[in-house]
Amino acid sequence: MKNSKALLTTSFFAPIQYYCKLIRYPEIIIEQWEHYSKQSYRNRCNIYGANGVLPLSVPVVKATNKKVFTKDVKISYDTNWQKLHWKGIEAAYKSSPFYEYYIDDLERFFTQKWDFLLEYNNEIQKEIFGILEIDPIIKFSEDFIDFGTSEYDDFREKIHPKVSKLETDQTFTAKKYTQVFGDKYGFIENLSILDLIFNLGPDSLSYLESINSNL
Template sequence: MKNTKTLLATSFFAPIQYYCKLVQYPEIFIEQWENYSKQTYRNRCNIYGANGVLPLSIPVVKATSKKILTKDVRISYDTNWQKLHWKGIEAAYKSSPFYEYYIDDFERFFTKKWDNLLEFNKEIQDEILGLLEIEPNIQFTDDFIEFGNSEYDDYRNIIHPKTSKSGIDRTFNQEKYTQVFGDKHGFQENLSILDLIFNLGPDSLSYLESSIVDL
């Protein structure tokens, strides 16, 4: 950690690496003035299903122009993705140790409709933080923060679902934990925070803290 401030993109049921930043940094800024990027954690998460890693993606309303700000991205309900996501989560984690304990906390995100992706992700994040029993200092950016700004440790593009596009993060080191289908497919790294919570429950925060490397 070079700075006390970090920059993150918004994220849908963000990965474990992302939540380590929420634990690690005194000040967290979530970028809302960027041009929206597709095929990122902004509208997707990865869970661990019976056949391996299963991506869940939120469809968004197609922009009328080539570029749209993240803060203006709207969720599409042309398909019943909420039902599909809910069934996918159930199939993936119904046999996990803490599924029954936590699943009701997430049901509203798959029954109620949100119009704005940024607000939807924020509601999810607030719920997760409540379950982890932490209150980090998080705020949205007031304007676009240029890349290379020395005041921030910038993870907006480093935390990415595609290994070929993700950057090096020396402050994150993940140890193995027991996963539902680990015996079948092996340990899967940096999945959605859902995977951690359903498998480790109250020990999730301690796991996040242990995954942070102080440089």
């Protein structure tokens, strides 16, 4: 950790790697003035389904201008994606140890509607904070923060679902834990935080801390 502040993108049910940063740094800056990037964790997450990795994506309204700020990205409800996500999560985790314990707290994210992706992700993040019993300091960028700014440890391009996009993150190495379909496909690392809380429950925070303690 070079700095006391980490710079992250917004994220939809963010991956475990992302939450390791949230508990490690005294202050987190969420970039909201970047030009929105598709096919990233900003609007998608990966869960562990019966056939392996199952991506869940939040559709967004197509912008008339290609360069739209993340803070201005709107969610599209042209399809009933919330129902599909809900069914996918149920099928993936209904047999997990802590599904029944947490699922009621998450239901509103698949029944209520939010206009903006950033707002939606922020509300999800607050709910996960409550489940993990953490209270990180979160702030939002007041302007676009240039890459290479020495004041921050920048993970905007290091936490990404596409391997070809990844920059090396020397501060994250996944550790194995029991997963619902692990006997069938083996351990799949760095899935959505949903995978961790449904499988480990109250031990989720200890798992995140154990990864950081190895640094």
